[in-house]
Amino acid sequence: MIKFEDVSRIYEGQTRAALANVTLDIDKGEFVFLVGGSGSGKSTFLKLILREFRPSAGRIYVAGKNVATLPERKIPALRREIGMVSQDFRLLPGKTVFENVAFALQVIGKPRSHIKRVVPDTLELVGLSDKGDRRPDELSGGEQQRVAVARAFVNRPKILLADEPTGNLDPETSVGIMKLLDRINKAEATVVMATHDWAMVDQMRKRVVELENGHVVRDQARGIYGARA
Amino acid sequence: MRHALSETLSGLKRNGGMTFAVIVTMWVSLSLFGLGLIAAQQVTLLKGAWYDRIEISVFLCTKDTRGENCTPGQDVTVEQRDQIEAAIKSNPEVDAVFRESKEEAYEQFRETYAGSALEDSLTVDQMQESFRVKLKDPQQYSGLVSQVQTMPGVQAVQDLHQFLDPIFQWLTALQWGTIGLSILLLVAAALQISNTIRMATFTRGREIGIMRLVGASNFYIMVPFLLESLVAALIGAVLASGTLAFSVWFVIMENAQPLLQGFRWVGWPETGISMAAVVLVAIVLSVIPTMVSARRYLRV
Numbered sequence: 403m404i405k406f407e408d409v410s411r412i413y414e415g416q417t418r419a420a421l422a423n424v425t426l427d428i429d430k431g432e433f434v435f436l437v438g439g440s441g442s443g444k445s446t447f448l449k450l451i452l453r454e455f456r457p458s459a460g461r462i463y464v465a466g467k468n469v470a471t472l473p474e475r476k477i478p479a480l481r482r483e484i485g486m487v488s489q490d491f492r493l494l495p496g497k498t499v500f501e502n503v504a505f506a507l508q509v510i511g512k513p514r515s516h517i518k519r520v521v522p523d524t525l526e527l528v529g530l531s532d533k534g535d536r537r538p539d540e541l542s543g544g545e546q547q548r549v550a551v552a553r554a555f556v557n558r559p560k561i562l563l564a565d566e567p568t569g570n571l572d573p574e575t576s577v578g579i580m581k582l583l584d585r586i587n588k589a590e591a592t593v594v595m596a597t598h599d600w601a602m603v604d605q606m607r608k609r610v611v612e613l614e615n616g617h618v619v620r621d622q623a624r625g626i627y628g629a630r631a
Numbered sequence: 632m633r634h635a636l637s638e639t640l641s642g643l644k645r646n647g648g649m650t651f652a653v654i655v656t657m658w659v660s661l662s663l664f665g666l667g668l669i670a671a672q673q674v675t676l677l678k679g680a681w682y683d684r685i686e687i688s689v690f691l692c693t694k695d696t697r698g699e700n701c702t703p704g705q706d707v708t709v710e711q712r713d714q715i716e717a718a719i720k721s722n723p724e725v726d727a728v729f730r731e732s733k734e735e736a737y738e739q740f741r742e743t744y745a746g747s748a749l750e751d752s753l754t755v756d757q758m759q760e761s762f763r764v765k766l767k768d769p770q771q772y773s774g775l776v777s778q779v780q781t782m783p784g785v786q787a788v789q790d791l792h793q794f795l796d797p798i799f800q801w802l803t804a805l806q807w808g809t810i811g812l813s814i815l816l817l818v819a820a821a822l823q824i825s826n827t828i829r830m831a832t833f834t835r836g837r838e839i840g841i842m843r844l845v846g847a848s849n850f851y852i853m854v855p856f857l858l859e860s861l862v863a864a865l866i867g868a869v870l871a872s873g874t875l876a877f878s879v880w881f882v883i884m885e886n887a888q889p890l891l892q893g894f895r896w897v898g899w900p901e902t903g904i905s906m907a908a909v910v911l912v913a914i915v916l917s918v919i920p921t922m923v924s925a926r927r928y929l930r931v
Binding site: 452475477478479480481482483484486492494505506509510511553554557 | 842
């Protein structure tokens with residue numbers, strides 16, 4: 403589903419690579435934790451999948467397409483197959499929960515009948531059926547993140563990326579979000595989650611890829627956060 | 632589409648001040664531009680069909696005209712006319728000669744006074760035949776003038792440019808002055824639009840970020856901006872068209888035309904052409920800066 407072949411990324415004006423010679427294969431339906439300290443290259447990894455920029459070298463295949471050579475006009479189509487959740491939720495404060503989730507479908511031109519059918523289903527999936535008409539500032543942090551997950555998943559993407567999704571949440575709420583991502587993973591989406599949350603990683607026992615200074619230093623099938631194999 | 636329209640509306644509201652500025656700048660600049668175009672058309676009308684081809688007109692005698700070389704009560708004879716033509720043609724300064732017959736002069740007259748009371752005041756027979764002469768060097772007119780001035784059958788020799796050129800110089804200055812000023816103002820309007828979009832991309836940064844993240848097409852993201860500047864520009868164009876219509880009606884139809892009936896003046900057809908040009912320029916000048924700045928600030 404996601405395949406990195408000898409991928410490097412050097413940011414403009416910098417000599418050190420944010421990502422260096424990364425080769426990695428993530429299969430369909432996998433759940434992968436991306437761990438490592440700040441500046442280890444986790445965000446760069448996710449942004450490359452989303453094609454926010456091109457790699458400086460190497461090939462990246464996402465859902466069969468070589469993202470490195472993808473022409474700009476095809477980027478929207480690529481992103482419709484990927485859902486993205488970030489640490490800071492990024493909800494639109496003027497819109498209700500329902501509208502925030504519906505927004506993701508509206509702007510890619512989905513018909514209203516489709517939106518009316520799919521959004522309630524998705525809100526139910528994230529456990530917010532009864533809060534569709536609330537505004538984001540009336541929700542707790544965990545609930546806001548659920549809205550963000552709903553928005554990322556409402557178009558049923560094949561891939562869900564999460565960049566520190568529990569970074570702003572207390573441990574208990576984080577577990578809820580984690581379970582939600584797990585459920586989405588079981589609904590056949592490939593999930594890649596960058597995180598600092600070692601307790602969560604240890605508890606879930608999923609595949610762990612550790613980055614350090616842009617290099618993959620560990621890739622464990624059922625890993626924990628800290629230890630090196 | 633619903634989304635695009637509602638976004639356009641809320642965008643117009645949000646950027647009310649800037650939109651107002653764009654409308655006013657567009658209005659003033661397009662009015663000036665349109666006036667320049669009308670002035671250009673006025674020049675063309677005044678010059679008529681002959682002007683660019685002639686420097687000197689040699690008018691021939693008719694029964695009704697008086698002149699030192701005319702026989703009272705008689706038209707120029709064919710013989711006299713041939714002699715005059717031969718004299719003109721043999722002059723080394725002459726580049727080309729056109730003969731305007733009475734019928735052609737009549738047509739020209741009726742065209743000039745179309746719609747006026749004078750239109751039907753003359754008959755074909757009362758019109759004056761003439762030779763229209765183009766010189767190799769417009770400055771060297773005195774030789775020819777003195778040569779034909781005294782020939783029998785010549786009623787008058789007129790150097791048109793001498794008295795029309797100053798008028799045209801003023802009109803041309805007006806034309807280029809207004810068009811030049813309007814170009815400056817239109818550049819300002821284009822920059823305003825580009826600035827409005829830059830600001831809008833900041834105020835709507837999160838929305839745009841989400842749209843890009845979920846895979847909205849560039850065109851979809853751009854449409855509200857495009858419509859927003861298009862609406863502002865078209866309002867400016869409509870106001871400018873009104874200004875043009877009012878100016879032509881007030882300055883020309885109400886004042887200049889009754890005062891100076893001997894000239895052909897611009898009317899509604901010419902105003903219409905200018906309005907169409909104004910609308911076209913408004914569309915181009917709102918769409919292009921929008922596309923350019925959207926490409927710059929809304930990068931994927």
